[in-house]
Amino acid sequence: MAAKDHTIFSSYQRDPALFDELYDEKGEVKNIYKTLFDLYGSHSIEDYMRLNEKAKSSFFNQGITFQVYGDKDSQEKIFPFDLFPRIIDPAEWEVIEKGAIQRSRALNLFLWDIYHDKKILKQGVVPLELVSSSENYLHQMMDVDPPGGIYNHISGTDIIKHNDGKYYVLEDNIRCPSGVSYVISNRTALKRALFGVFNHYQAYTVTNYAENLLELLETVKPKGVDSPNTVVITPGMYNSAFYEHSYLAKTMGVELVEGRDLYVENDFVYMRTIKGPEKVDIIYRRIDDQFMDPLEFRSDSALGVPGLFSAYKKGNVTLANAPGTGVADDKAVYTYMPEIIKYYLDEEPILNNVHTYHCSRKEELAYVLEHIPELVVKPVDEAGGYGISIGNKLTKEEIEKVKKQIAENPRKYVAQPIMSLSVHPTYIDETNSFEQRHVDLRTFTILGKDREFVLKGGLTRVALRRGNLVVNSSQGGGSKDTWVLKH
Structure with missing residues (x-):
């Protein structure tokens, strides 16, 4: 069915099998969107094309670009942005926000436990083997107390709305969740x-966001520090998310540094400045664990700071996020989130998990190998949409290849039913018209000492290719502005 009465929506084809965020089941525009629909519908296609170009030049002038890894054209591209926003009503947002905070708190308690008493592992609620075999479990973090007791200062929760109209969490990102600058x-x-x-x-x-991030980071400053000095550390300008690193440093009003700008002396961290050394107390870290300190981790890393981990262990500097949080990023650990929430908080999950099969369990492995055409197969330790296989898009040969990969290393893979992500009208340059495209939502939660903050909006990511379910910007996806309405 097409909406006939508004020029720029006149060719919009609504597939009733998909959950459309704009239209209800009868094909009527939902109340929350009616005013917006009329405002946008008053523009001609030519008007809209001009506005779209204006938005692109705004992004270009702000320097908002993104590198798609593996793309033949290695030049940075303008981050794809759609002018038609997504709207979330207050009641729905309340559920999303409470659910995101609940998960962040539970994951923080889980991280404290597995690096200290290991009660959840000893009691068999989460298998010891699952944690100890994770590439992101850092034995160096055993019995280290992060300042303020916080590991996952910043969490990104990826949420979808299924065609049953309910929200589900696809995954938790607590290593270095990116996208907030977008x-x-x-x-x-x-x-x-x-x-x-x-x-x-x-x-x-x-x-x-930036003022709240700085304020909450300062609640977990090292002991004995009155007025903490905060910096953002970046791998450098060739990193795909460098725009975000520089943007956040600028908006927080703090220095953006690379590893070479810092040094450690007597287990304290200092920044080189033209006025001489300046002590650093809090580091918002956009460098992976293995690269942050060549004396402790990868000795060939030129990105890190020699001695940084020793200063951290002594409690002289706060690292956000804490080293070793990646073990809870593991998509196999995700399968235990309902149990983790129940164990630490004695609550039922507010946001549902997508049913997930972990291939290290024999019966689940057998099911996955039999049903690959109906499943999405994901490596447990990749991010950015890399390594994902969507079963119903694979050829017979590709299915056999995926089966072989799983059978060779079952621990590395999980599988989920192919979820029908909700769709949202999205302007497509090639056709100069609005079309249905699948979307998800990444929320951003900041944990501080005795306080948390969720950005009221989040990043709505759009799969720009027709029928595609992978929304990640690193896979060529785009994004929309997300409006959370006030009561």
């Missing part, structure tokens, strides 16, 4: 292109 840039670009639409809706701001 949330803020999306809002800026939309305001520049279509400022008038904001007068018709009361949406929460997203530009308060």
Whole structure:
């Protein structure tokens, strides 16, 4: 069914089998979108093409680019952005926010436990083998107390809405969740292109993220420090998320540094400046564990700071996120999230997991090998959508190849039913029209000492290729502004 009465939506084809965020089951525009639909529908396609180009130039002028790894064209591209925003009503957001906080708290308690008493492992709630075999489990973190007791200062929770209308968590990201700068840039670009639409809706701001991040990081400063000095450490300008690193440092009002800008003396960290050394107390770390200190981890790393981990163990510097959080990022650990939440918080999960098979369990391995065409197979330790196989898109030869990979290393793979992500009208340059595209939502939760903050918006990611379910920007996906409405 097509919406006939608004020019730019006139060719929009609604597939009733998919959960459309704009239209209800009868094909009527949902109340929450009616005003927006009318405002956008008043533009001609030519108007919209001009506005779209204006938004692109806004991104270009802000330097918002992203490198798609493996792309033949190695040049950085403007981050794809769609001008038609996603709206989330207050009641739905309340569930999402509470669920994201619940997961972040539970994961923090889980991390404390597995690096200290290991009660959850000793009691067999989560298998010891699962944790000890994780590549991201750092034995160096045993009995280390992170300042303020916080491991996952920043968590990114990837959430989908299925065609049953319910929200599900696809995965938790607590190593180095990226994308928050795009949330803020999306809002800026939309305001520049279509400022008038904001007068018709009361949406929460997203530009308060950096001040909250700095404030909550300062609650977990090292002991004995009154006025902490914070920096953001980046692998450098060739990293795909460098724009975000520089953006966050700038908006927090702190220095952006590389490993070579810091040094350690007597187990304290210092920054080289033109005025001489300056002590550093909190490091927001955008460098992976293995590269942060060549004396403790990879000796060939030129990105890290020699002696940094020793300073951290002595409690003289806060690292956010803490080293070793990646063990809880593991997609096999994700399968135990309902048990982890129940164990530490004595609560039922607010947000459901997607049913997940872990191939290290014999009966589940057998099921996965038999049913690959119906499943999404994911490596447990990859991020950015890499290594994912969507069963119904594979040839017979590809299915056999995936089976072989799983059988050779079952611990490395999980599988989930192919979920039908909700769809949202998205402007497609090639056709100059709106089409249905699958979307998800990454929320950003910050944990501090006795306080947490969830950014009221998050990153709606869009799979720009028709029918594609992989929304990651590193796989060529785009994004939308996300409006959480006030009560």
